């Protein structure tokens with residue numbers, strides 16, 4: 025199930041798996057499988073068994089590594105929360 029992380033009053037991040045990403049129309053539709061999502065930062069394709077983060081303020085999808093770097097840079101006080109979410 026998607027996890028919402030409120031970063032500020034109007035900013036949030038949403039952790040989703042490829043099925044949820046497809047339902048939210050992220051990524052590129054592919055017949056017979058979940059959408060293919062690329063990380064908007066490193067351009068890496070997110071694997072089918074991987075989760076990703078949608079960041080509302082950038083309107084971008086980030087892989088877990090890039091999201092962690094983003095949080096470390098912009099919202100360092102949230103870093104422990106991400107580690108709790110896993």
Ligand SMILES: [Zn+2]
Pocket residue numbers: 063064065066067068086087088089090091
């Ligand atoms: Zn990335």
